[in-house]
Amino acid sequence: MKLTELTIAAARDGLAAGEFTSVELTAANLSAMENTRDLNAFVCETAEKAQDMAAASDVRRARGADLGAMEGIPIAVKDLFCTEGVRATACSHILDGFTPPYESTVTTNLWDAGAVMLGKTNMDEFAMGSSNMSSYDGPVTNPWRAGDDGAKLVPGGSSGGSAAAVAARMAMGATGTDTGGSIRQPGAFCGVVGMKPTYGRCSRWGVIAFASSLDQAGPLTRTVQDAAIMLGAMAGHDPKDSTSVNESVPDFEAALTGDIKGLRVGVPKEYVVDGMPGEIGELWRRGVDWLKDAGAQIVDISLPHTKYALPAYYIIAPAEASSNLARYDGVRYGLRVEGDSLQDMYANTRSEGFGAEVKRRLMIGAYVLSAGYYDAYYLKAQKVRARIAQDFHDAWETVDVVLTPTAPSAAFAQGEKMDDPIAMYLNDVFTVPASLAGLPAISVPAGLSSDGLPLGLQIIGRPFDEETMFRVAGVMEREAAFTAHPMTGEA
Amino acid sequence: MSKLLKGRTGDWEIVIGLEIHAQSITKAKLFSGASTAFGAEPNTQVSLVDAAMPGMLPVLNEESVRQAVRSGLALNSKINLHSVFARKNYFYPDLPQGYQISQFESPIVGEGELEIDLADGEVVTVGIERLHLEQDAGKSLHDQHPTKTYIDLNRSGITLMEIVSKPDMRSSEEAVEYATKVRSILRYIDTCDGNMQEGSLRCDANVSVRRPGEALGTRCEIKNLNSFRYLRQAIDHEAVRQVEILEDGGKIAQETRLYDTAKGETRSMRSKEEAHDYRYFPDPDLLPIDLSEEFVARMKATLPELPDARKERFVTAYALSPYDASVLVSERDTADYFETVAAGRDSKLAANWVISDLFGRLNKLTIPVSASPVSAEALGELIDLISDQTISGRIAKDVFSEMFESGEGAKAIVEKKGLRQVTDEGAIRGQVQSVIDDNPDKVADYRGGNDKLVGWFMGQVMKASQGKANPGMVNKLLREMLSA
Structure with missing residues (x-):
């Protein structure tokens, strides 16, 4: 088997058994890239950095030093993460050339666990998008095609580069x-596991x-076990993030017992949208059957405020973004486009520096926070958000996932949906509720569409x-037995 | 005393509310670990958070919370156990985040009130609306380059306590007394050094005028007053400006104005139409502040005796007038100085010496009481010499001058210069007799009914004794011998 086809768990075993080195594993991924x-x-x-980190990992292993959970495993990093000495631009023109002198906590944790950095992945500008089309660095092509002569597809977004890199066997995880x-x-779009x-x-x-209030980092991997690792x-x-919670990190991998007997799985009746292809519903029903066959108890539930989640999200997220992105003003770092006055410099820099989708959201955000509209939009959206969280809270009385x-x-x-932001935003209709409620959620590749494209269940x-979420996901993965491969066409 | 402003068409009442921005005494900034020390080289005390680098997050400095709670308690205000940070959004180069983290709907301190003493003895109560925590901005330096503005972010992120009064003040005197009192309290409890030159304390004044008894007029906000003198001048000028407009049939435009210290007038900075829409919303990077009653009680226990309590004690224990007491307690150092001087002595005499003589001298030279060349102990020694009649009060003034200049002790000066008071009745009687003998016509005048001449005789005898004769004895002997 090619090294790039290995899962993280298998690579971990191979490295431990001395079958190959991290340098070799990394070289295989670099060449795939x-x-x-x-x-x-x-x-x-x-x-270069990857080779150095891999070599250092091999040295640690040879020395018999304490090894991390990701020891010697090459991974990709979304360009949204600040990486010391390596560009971090959120794929925006406005952060042109920005190279942070500091490393994000999440990537620091990964390097401390022995992981090897392959590079930075493409993404929608400032993570705003569901297609990766808004990247200043250009679109990402999904390694999957609908048939041999199918059009180039989007990988989804905003972590499109990360998903494509993992699906195309360029990185073991991202x-x-x-x-x-x-x-x-x-x-889901790239047929890999994505976990928030x-x-x-x-x-x-x-x-x-x-x-x-919504941003969370998480892994993209080829298996549920890899995501857990x-x-x-x-x-x-992390004391440096006031919203980081002081909870111990359990052994997620150990939670993958394969046993979900007696677990209660909720199936919310509201997760249906007009014009949704029948095969999505069919896959969902199959998922229900798999879990039922594995011993879970299926419970029909209602999450009544689901339909308000998307509009609430598209008020809250832009509102926060309009403030968060105010710092990109051309004064201290990144792009500056000069002007005759300070106001001109601001306007020139931000007009040129931000893409259309970012500008749209900044304007929506500024609007919903402005005097006279705050109560009708932002405050109302926050109330909706509380209702959605309450829906889930009530559901946990009767179900476990x-x-x-x-x-x-x-x-x-x-290129599709580019002229119709609402259609584009509808991509998030099933993922946004868990985001608003702050809940853990995972997408597992569960089947192929009639066009041969991967579909995911959440x-x-x-x-x-x-842990419970991972355990159920592990069983789903086993039952779905998704083995389709975007590059070889093997199913 | 009428506080009304006389216009051409009648009386006007001035209505003033103040916003005081007090830099909190904390080693680190409100949301970062960078130092807050004043006077460092530009941009040397700036963390990644203060410079708003991508991905950086604020972490609340608990010391800033403690200082705000202590300040709220000392200002007789309600502590809100639950408060929330909000973002105030606007663009300016010295505001790196593009928003100031402040508190909007839920400040850490709520309503309270302060009593202020005016010079004429009147006591005025001024309501406090709130005290909230917020970040200071950096500094724009416009004078370093002909066409460019430089930015110094050392101040960016330092903890400010914004103390907002109700519109309860009716004259610039009241406004200055209120601001002085707030400053005094913060200095007592060490939450703000009150240094206005360094910008540790700045005032914005909201000023409007109205006919007495009528509804509030349209107000103008005068920004960034960095001395009490400017505060007074700006209010006085602004009130007159508004009255002139109204008396000419005009309307006051609600706007933000700046006080031009060189010209002594306020001028428009931005109109209501140009006012920012700050788009406040709760900061999602920070959790609300939730305090326990127990924490507040612990903060209360850290407070020293505050100016009001000390003033009460000075009035009862030292029999001072409320005004004298309030002058003495306004600074902790001054009050301490006075108490050292007054210990075991005539407290009124001590108060007079401290307020009139010592303060007079110190203020002229703008020396703080902590750096006084005459220590409290030394002034006490001088007062002892008066009390035991070693020297007269008049001679004591000269001795005090000498002490102030040379730093020598009172006793040493009195001995060296032979200033000891003459209380020997025989000697004084002799001097009185010679003055009487030398001025027969004045004596005749006096005896003819011109009682006022006794003062003139008094002066002659004192002059003859080089001021050393005991004035009481001179007076007594003069009256006795002139009448003989």
Whole structure:
């Protein structure tokens, strides 16, 4: 088997058994990156750094030093993470050339766990998007195609580069960030596992902010077990992030017992949208059957405020973004476009520096916070958010996890939905509720569409109960037996 | 005393509310570990958070919370156990985040009130609306380059306590007394050094005028007054400006104004139309502050005796007038100085010496009482010499001058210069007799009914004794011998 086909867990075993070194594993991934540059998944390759980190890992292993959970495993990092000495631009023109002198807590944790950095991955500008089309570094091509002569497809977004890199076997895992579905939806579109932990589980320190009350880092991997391993290395309380929660990090991998007998799985009746392809519903029903066959108890539930989640999200997230992105003003770092006055400099810099989607959200955000509109929009949206959280809270009385589709469609063609923001925003309709409620959720590849494109199912868990969520996801993965491969066409 | 402003068409009442921005005494900034020391090289005390680098997050400095709670308690105000940080959004180069983290709907301190003493003895109560925590901005330096503005972020992120009064003041005197009192209290409890030159304490004044008894007029806000003198001048000027407009049939435009210290007038900075929409919303990077009653009680226990309590004690224990007492307690150092001087002595005499003589001298030279060349013990020694009649009060003034200049002790000066008071009745009688003998016509005048001449005789005898004769004895002997 090619080294790049290995899961993190298998690579861990191979490294431990001395079958190959981290340098070899890393070299295999670097060469895969070279061969698939046309996908534009990476915006920055750090081959030299990767080789150095891999060599250092091999030395640690040879010395018999304490080894981390990700020891010698090469991974990709979304460009939203600040990485010391390596560009971090959120794929925005306005952060042109920005190279932070500091390292985010999550990536620091990963390097401390022995992981090796391959490079920075493409993404929607400032994580705003569901297609990766808003990146200043250009679109990412999904390694999956609908048939041999199908159009180039989007990988989903915003963590599109990370999902594509993992799906195309360029990286064994990748960090993503999820604000309204930015890990789970690209995970589903690219046929990989995408996991968003409970809000507060991973530190946001050093992650370029989009919407502070929603942003969470999480892993994109090829298996549920890999996601459990990688999240374990990313998570942890961080005093530098006031919203990071002081909870111990459990052994997520140990939670994958394969046994879900007696667990109660909620199936919410509201997770249906107009025009949703029938095969999404069919896959969902199959998912229900798999879990039922594995011994889970299926409970029909109602999350009555679900339909208000998307509009509330598209008020709260832009509101926070409009403030979070105010710091990109051309004064201290990144792009500056001069002007005759201070106001001109601001206007020129921000007009040129931000793309259309970011500008749209900044304007929406400024609008919903402005005098006279705050109560009608922002405050109302916060009330909706509280109702949605309450819906889930009530559901936990009768169920342990909730099962839904991840997205209302499979990957679509590049360029599609670009002139219709509402259609684009609908991608997030199933992922946004868990984001608003701060809940852990995971997308597991569960089947193929009639076009041969991957589809995902989502499992949402209780706050800080990633373990149960992972356990159910592991069983789902086993039952779905998703083995389709985007590069070889093998199914 | 009428506080009304006389216009051409009648009387006007001035209505003033103050916002005081007090830099909190904390080693680190409100949301970062960077130092707050004043006077460092530009941009040397700036953390990644203060410079608003991408991905940086604020972490609340608990010391800032303690200082705000202590300040709220000392200002007789309600502590809100639950408070929330909010973002105030606006663009300016010295505001790196593009927003100031402040408190909006839920400040850490709520309503309270302060009593202020005016010079004429009137006591005025001024309501406090709130005290909230917020970040200071950096500094824009416009004078370093002909066309560019430089930014110094050392101040960016330092803890400010904004103390907002109700519109309860009716004259610039009241406003200055209120601000002085707030400053005094904060200095007592060490939550703000009150140094206005360094910008540790700044005032914004909201000023409006109205006919007595009528509804509030349209107000103008005068920003960034960095001395009490400017505060007074700005209010006085602004009130007259508004009255002139109204008496000419005009309307006051609600706006923000700046006080031009060179010209002594306020001028428009931005109109209501140009006012920012700050788009406040709760800061999602920070959790609300939730305090326990027990924490508040612990903070209360850290407070020293405050100016009001000390003033009460000075009035009862030292029999001082409320005004004298309030002058003495306004600074902790001054009150301590006075208490040392007054210990075991005539407290009124001590108060007079401290307020009139010592303060007079110190204020002229703008020396703080802590740096006085005459220590409290030394002034006490001088007062002892008066009390035991070693020297007269008049001679004591000269001795005090000498002490102030040379730093020598009172006894040493009196001995060296032979200033000891003459209380020997025989000697004084002799001097009185010679003055009487030398001025027969004045004596005749006096005896003819011109009682006022006794003062003139008094002066002659004192002059003859080089001021050393005991004035009481001279007076007594003069009256006795002139009448003989």
